[in-house]
Amino acid sequence: MPEGHTLHRLAGALDDAFAGGVPEVSSPQGRFADGAALLDGSRLERAWAHGKLLFVDFAGERTLHVHLGLIGKWFVLPVDPPGSEPPAVGEVRLRLLDEEHVADLRGPMACVVVDQEEVARLVSRQGPDPLQPDQDPDAAYRKISRSGKTIAELLMDQSVVAGVGNIYRCEVLWRHRLHPLRPGRSLKRSSWQLVWDDLVHLMPWGVRTGSIITLDDVLEDVRERITAGETVVVPREFAVYKRNGEPCLRCGATVRHKVVAGRNLFWCGNCQRRT
Incomplete structure (x- = not known):
């Protein structure tokens, strides 16, 4: 989808x-x-x-x-x-x-x-949309903070936050070192704000380029090329998405995989530890 x-x-x-x-x-x-x-x-x-x-x-x-x-x-x-x-x-x-x-x-x-x-x-019936102006991230956090469901499930629930799909789910949790299987009620408000702000930062680049960009070096290269007026072909490169068994780009530990909410979830077994 x-x-x-x-x-x-x-x-x-x-x-x-x-x-x-x-x-x-x-x-x-x-x-x-x-x-x-x-x-x-x-x-x-x-x-x-x-x-x-x-x-x-x-x-x-x-x-x-x-x-x-x-x-x-x-x-x-x-x-x-x-x-x-x-x-x-x-x-x-x-x-x-x-x-x-x-x-x-x-x-x-x-x-x-x-x-x-x-x-x-x-x-x-939808949650706040990171691509819409003047959205209230607290509306999403109120549901997250009361839920025993995993944060991975909640990020895919359109009634919690609208528009986030599997790739953004995997990547933004990796970017903030959050274990995807931790219950929503254990997520601090400050951690949710980091996730929300990152979605607000990353998703407009998906609108602009037609491709999901989650790696900072790729984003900087795309930004420079667009500024220079060049035609940009965005590489399909991610930190953990579809990289099961490969080394984490940050710490070198093994990227893990599990089906959650009907979708393939990927995360680093080390730098996204439950604790």
Whole structure:
């Protein structure tokens, strides 16, 4: 399932392509025909995300709610030549189309038109999103500090903190030497603030580059290259994620593995000790 930075990046692409315009809205597959008819001919005001939920606001207080789930894909592409209508390839649930861009949605877990009350209800069920301004990390900590679940489980619980997926979970706990299997109620408020601030620092780079960056040397190199105006290809390098049995980059101890909350968890057996 895409992590939160992917949804924020997609929202930005939809905004750049369609915000302020009146794209054609259709359902080539037919499964969203009624919803498409409600939106077609309406001004698209903005696209935005909270955690792993994507919203597209249209005039008339109608909002398209999309959850990509495990297999959903939504790509925004240029129309070539401009003004043409590209053929729909595969099971396209929803299509947005104007003279210059097309966005075909395939395989989402949710694709539905909702009102503002439902938008508020959906967002209220989520925890604070590190990629949204003015979020309250204490709202997440109140749940963490009362829970006997592991911090690894809690970080993947979207009702605790929104948008964090498995890679960020593994890496940010390593960065702050926190054992992933310690219960949430044992986590100090100051430690949670470090984790939250780090997510706020790292995740926007995922939005900007389309890649998860968690190693400081990689981040510094990417920052310098972007500043220099270079095209950047971000290496897929991590401290512990998918490095089971390999040496920790910090202390050289063995990286360990366990399935937690249905996902593969990785951590250092030495510098992330329970104590």
